[in-house]
Amino acid sequence: MRKWFSCLVLAVSAFIVAGQTQEQIPADLAAMADTERAFAKAATVKGWRDAFLEFFADAAIAFVPEVTSAKDRLRKQPDTPFSVFELVWEPRTGDVASSGDIGWLTGPSTSINHTSPDKKPRYGCYLSVWRKQPDGTWRVFIDVGADSPEPVPFAPGFNRIALPSRYAGKDDPAKAKQLLAAADVDLNTQMPTVGVAKAFAVALTPAARLHRQGYVPIVGSEAIASWLGQHSSSGTASQKDAHVASAGDFGFTHGMFEVSAPTPMKGVYVRLWSRDAAGKWWLVVDVAQNQK
Numbered sequence: 001m002r003k004w005f006s007c008l009v010l011a012v013s014a015f016i017v018a019g020q021t022q023e024q025i026p027a028d029l030a031a032m033a034d035t036e037r038a039f040a041k042a043a044t045v046k047g048w049r050d051a052f053l054e055f056f057a058d059a060a061i062a063f064v065p066e067v068t069s070a071k072d073r074l075r076k077q078p079d080t081p082f083s084v085f086e087l088v089w090e091p092r093t094g095d096v097a098s099s100g101d102i103g104w105l106t107g108p109s110t111s112i113n114h115t116s117p118d119k120k121p122r123y124g125c126y127l128s129v130w131r132k133q134p135d136g137t138w139r140v141f142i143d144v145g146a147d148s149p150e151p152v153p154f155a156p157g158f159n160r161i162a163l164p165s166r167y168a169g170k171d172d173p174a175k176a177k178q179l180l181a182a183a184d185v186d187l188n189t190q191m192p193t194v195g196v197a198k199a200f201a202v203a204l205t206p207a208a209r210l211h212r213q214g215y216v217p218i219v220g221s222e223a224i225a226s227w228l229g230q231h232s233s234s235g236t237a238s239q240k241d242a243h244v245a246s247a248g249d250f251g252f253t254h255g256m257f258e259v260s261a262p263t264p265m266k267g268v269y270v271r272l273w274s275r276d277a278a279g280k281w282w283l284v285v286d287v288a289q290n291q292k
Helices: 027-046 048-055 070-075 173-194 196-201 221-231
Strands: 061-063 067-069 085-089 093-096 102-113 122-132 138-148 204-211 234-244 250-261 265-275 281-290
Touching (some): 027 085, 027 093, 027 102, 027 138, 061 070, 061 138, 067 070, 102 138, 102 250, 122 265, 138 265, 138 281, 173 196, 173 250, 173 265, 173 281, 196 221, 204 221
Parallel strands (some): 204 281
Antiparallel strands (some): 085 102, 102 122, 122 138, 250 265, 265 281
């Protein structure tokens, strides 16, 4: 089941933060968003668990905190109808590799447990990483989220996240993966040296997003650096794996983190990265899944 993590302030959309106009939606991104909508609709018909089993890739992973099969975990969950546990969500922004094989989506979520005494809505912000399957369909590879104290704001409609520039080079995937892994490791190395906020500040793209449990998503590089300075002044992280699109322009990493001050916490991070025209990797989304 989607755990809806955190995030803070700024109800500003990514493309506004970046100071750019809305980009045209690529066909692969539109198809991925349509699949997400079909996924959400299926949850209202067959319940969240069976919908997740249908729209998750067989190779989808979950974190416990070690990497495990997401579908194996789902099969152990009860078959709960929508009338008992109501879960709704929709994609509002995201991106896709130019090769059309990997992408991501995020948007607001609302859940209501109708067996609870108060039947109070719970709000969140989900993040899904998608992979195109051999048959051409899109399926979820990673799904993480963050609880929010209130409905999560997004710009109207569906918008592609704006980036200052996009990579159009010809690096082979192996080299692109090596460079992405190095960028992620460099960020982790800088965290205990210069502090979390400063380490992130030099890695973030202007329209970046930070998802943290119990907060409305924090949007924009300056807002993220400010928030981290107040909430995660000291911490460490270690990378577990990195994945890149065949075009070498988009990728994601995941690993373990631990924050020692001001509020101790530890768990799993998932980071999404995009490459600019010069070939540099920039952090687009960072989600922290707390370990219980």
